[in-house]
Amino acid sequence: MSLHNKKIEEIVSIFDTDLNKGLSNEEAKKRLEKNGKNELKEANKKTIFQIFFEQINDVMIYVLIVAAVITTIVNKEFTDAIIILLVVIVNAVVGVTQELKAGKALEALKKMTNPKAVVIRSGKTFEINSSDLVVGDIVLLDAGRVVPADLRLVETSSLQIEESSFTGESVPVNKDASVILEEDTLMSDRINLAFMSTLVSYGRAKGVVIATSNDTQIGKIADMLDTEDEKTPLQVKMNKLGKQLGYIAIVICVLIFVIGIMQKRGAVEMLITSISLAVAAIPEGLVAIIAIVLSLGVTRMSKKNAIIKKLPAVETLGSVNYICSDKTGTLTQNKMTVVKTFTKDIDENLLTKAFILSSDAKIEGDIQIGDPTELALIAKGINEGILRDSLDELHPRVDEYSFDSDRKLMSTLVKNKDSFRVYTKGALDNLLKISTHIVVDGNVVEFTDSLKEEVLEKAHDMAKEALRVLAVAYKDTDTKISSDEFENNLVFIGISGMIDPPRMQAFDSIKKAHKAGIAVVMITGDHKDTAFAIAKNLNIASSEDQTISGPELEEMSDEMLEKVVTNYRVFSRVSPVHKVRIVKALRKNNNIVSMTGDGVNDAPSLKSADIGVAMGITGTDVAKGASSMILTDDDFSTIVVAIEEGRNIYDNIKKAIIFLLSCNLGEVISIFIATILAWPIPLIATQILWINLVTDSLPALALGVDPISTDQMSKKPRDKDENFFSQGAWFRALVGGTLIGTLTLSAFVIGLIEKGYSLNTLSMADEPSLAYARTMAFIVLTVSQLFYAYTTRSSEESLIKIGIFKNKFLNYSLIIGLVLQFSLLYIPVLSDAFKVTKLSIFDLDIVILFALIPVIVNELIKKFIKFK
Incomplete structure (x- = not known):
């Protein structure tokens, strides 16, 4: 019900009150019992069990759990399965901890909306908790007091109310009780109303409580915050990848089992073989590696004044192509x-x-x-x-x-x-x-x-x-x-x-954003001319045609706004609802949207955006609670730094994924071809698990912390629907995996031939001969992967150009990997456990040569084949 367009006498009648005496104590008590406390109602909180289940309710997690079961069946012991399950549990605990720390928006709203209130009841004036206010109460305001509920003002004396955290205006609003406004007057222009949680900066007033609790304007904002979080682009892609890997594992199991039965092999033997292939197809350490890479990214970004509340938000930042920024306190200093x-x-x-x-x-x-x-x-x-x-x-x-x-x-x-x-x-x-x-x-x-x-x-x-x-x-x-x-x-x-002047650092930051293909949009409650002047000064907008006001947005349907939203760079005189509509319209156009802000009015749009960025110093607790990232220095330039970091993290995650899948493809190809040709399996399940959880994981982690490339912010934002295999990554993974697999199988065959077997008699090899040949295959597979990690650091630049040894962690992974791998050969307890043996110098030369071939081929692909 609109009340700003009614006379004071009508207000008194509607709420059945008395301007001089107020409500009686008895009537106030009845209304409080009927309508409840003047507090923001909290949404149903999730239990820790529900949050934990959400963390493991993920396709990749299910794939890992299946891998744990398969490993137990193959190895007939629980050690490897326990390792996999620990990865799952640790990953889930990290996620639960992050979520418990986040999601404080409604609690912050409730805290800030429960000040004291001066009321008139039964003809007497006294102070009560604002939570005990009811509609119809007569409230007195003076300078320095927080407005305790939504009020229709009935008397004002030089009243000014600071509403910047609510409407976005940078100066206090002059209020006038005597004005009767039009019904369609914008919320920010309703000068005969006072809104809950705003601050009286000057003068005095008397008002009638017209709304309490979630019926207030700030309560409506709280309701807008109570929405389900959408999955980030990384989560969507990882779910898709997990499903694909799961399907591949199932198909491989069934296919190999059927082929084996057709070859008249034993059913138990073929079950173990098919399960081995499935284990080879699934990179067990992938989920843990991505979680660790994101966590390390969070740590690095915290040192650069950006606090990330949810791990996937790190990657989301890297795909942002729209920054929707509040003006007051974000692009400007919030100081006249x-x-x-x-x-x-x-x-x-x-x-x-x-x-x-x-x-x-x-x-x-x-x-x-x-x-x-x-x-x-x-x-x-x-x-x-x-x-x-x-x-x-x-x-x-x-x-x-x-x-x-x-x-x-x-x-x-x-x-x-x-x-x-x-x-x-x-x-x-x-x-x-x-x-x-x-x-x-x-x-x-x-x-x-x-x-x-x-x-x-x-x-x-x-x-x-x-x-x-x-x-x-x-x-x-x-x-x-x-x-x-x-x-x-x-x-x-x-x-x-x-x-309210622009922040000096904002100039360079906006320039960098534009160079990186990121559009910067100003969304503010200020008047059109003020907003445009700041935007023009900051090179956000070049002409007034790029500005649009709240009243103009009101006349647009959501469908119309979606069609024209990208034409504008300045949105002025907007309400919280408008901000959410703008963000959603941009996202409908397949944009990845970041929304920055510091006020209560920014909270719904912060939550609606792909990533909400709150100011840490001037920001309200509400904005911080609704955001994905908090800037501890309130510096707009930190957003650009965070985007650069996010882009690099995504690139590094992509490198790690392509590397792991290339390696796992090599395992699958070697085992698959051997099965088709009715040869012995070149790798046993324990060796495969060692590779997936240990040898692969170290280089993958090192790739995850690869230094930022110098041209990171000169590239356009990647497409929202771009997958991990774009820009030729699928081709390089296929070639690399095929080479690693065929070379592994070749080493296995060479090992058996050296022991006196021909291609026709490989299936009759005894256990000692198999152990020697599998050792050759095992070393080729692991060492080639350690070397191959270096060439995956860049999809375009050569190893020499990017610097062979610039990633110190990759160097450590190579040294540790080689030490661990050759320890298996020369420490009896380990060699017995993994069924490997010592190799001759000649065969060591062969495996090292084979291990270098995938690196050389990938470098030639970079030189002669260009992908877009």
Whole structure:
């Protein structure tokens, strides 16, 4: 029900209350019992068990669990299965911990919306907990008090309310109870209403409670936050990959089992063989490796002032192609600053002193009290060495005429030695009407039309730059005069233009984002001209055609908005609902959207975006709770740094996946071909598991922390639907895996031939001969994979160009892998467990040569074949 368009008498009637006496205590108690506490209702919380189940409810996890069962069947013992299950459990515990730390948005909302409230009940005024407020209560407001519920104002006296965390406006809003508004008036323009959780910065008021709890505007925001989290692009791709690997494993099992039966092999033998192939097809360490790579990325990013709340968000950042940024406090400093002044006087100090003496604001160290525009004037004085305390001592205030929205002026009367002086500041138009003289070069002269025109022209220039213009004047008097005599026959001093200025770091960051193919969009509650001026200054928008306002959005359907949303770079005068619509429209156009913000009003859109980014210093707890990432320095440039890190992490994950799948393909090919040809299996299940969990994992982890390439931010964002096998990755994986597999099988065959068997008699090989041949195959497979990791560091640049030994962790993995691998040959206990034996020098040379071939071939592919 709209209440901003109704008269006060109607409001009183609708809520059956009394403006002077308020509700009776008995009636308030009844309404509280009927409607409940004035607190935001929390959504049903998930239990730890539910969160844990969500972490393991993933196709890749199921594949790992199946692998654990298969391993137990093959090996007839539980050690390997326990290792796999530990990987699953550790991964799930990490996820549960992350989620318990996150999801605090509703709790933060509840905490910030339960201040004290001054009410009138049964004709008496007293203070109660705001949670006990009911609709129809009469609430009193004064400066510094948090609005405890949604109110229809019925009396206002110079009331200003700070709504930047709610509407996005950077200056307090003047409120007026007497105004009757149109029904379709925007929420941010409803000046006869006060909204729950906003702050009274000036004046006094009386209001009727018209909504409590989740019926308030902030309650509606809380309801918007209570939505299911969507899966990130990485989670979607990993689920798809997991399904594909699962299907492949099943097909391999069935196919090999059928082939074996057709070859008249034993059913038990073929079951073990097919299960071995399935184990070879599944990279057991993949889930753990990705979790570790993401965790390491989170740690690195925390050192760069970006706190990641959910691991997959690291990768999501790397695919972002739209940054939707709040203006106030994100692109700007959330601090009004005087940037231009104009006076005809030779002494500009007079202008500064006049503004300070006609203000109420104070700055004491880090403590700032007062209206942001007045604080800007006080800060200007401090920068010029003009301190408020010193001025107040020399010119103590005697009287004042408070600001009100009709006059748009504020006046003070101060003692000036043996006389008095009036200082008046406020709207230029109003001040021009009551000024008869002006200070020019230290002299007071008549304020002629031509001089007024000059002042108006300067003010117009400031307005074109979206500066908020304030004017100031004075009047000397020998005696103390009453306030109704303050504002006439004034001497005009000058004007100041102020704005919430852009963050200096934002300029370079936006330039980098554009170079990386990322569009930057400003979404703000400020007026169109102010928003566009900032956006143009920051090179976000180049023409006013790229701006659109909230009222214009209201006239668009969701379908229409989806069609035109990419045409705009500035969205002004928007509500929280508009922000969510904008983010969703961009995502409908297959964009990966990041939304930055710091206010309560940003929370729903932060949660709706692919990745929400909250400010850590100025951000509200609500915004932090709804976000995926928090910037500890509130620096927009940190977002660009995080995107660069995210891009690199995705590339590294892709390298690790392609590497692991190439290696596993090699295992599958060697076993598959041997089975088809009715040869002995070249690798046993224990050897395969060793490779998958140990030898493969170390290089894969090292690839996961590969250094950032220098051209990372000169590339366009990758397509949302791009899979891990794009840009020729499938071809390189196929070639690499085929080579590794055939060379492994070749080493196996060479080993058996050296023992006196021919191709026709390989199936009759005895156990010692098989152990020797399998050792050759085992070494070729493991060492070739250790070498192959180096060539997968880049899909385009040669090993020499990227630097063979630049990734120190890959060097460590090579050394450790070789040491571990050859330990299996020369430590009897291990060689017995893995059924391997020592090799001759000649055969060692053969396996090393074979291990180098896949690297050489992949380097030739880079040189002669280019993929798009």
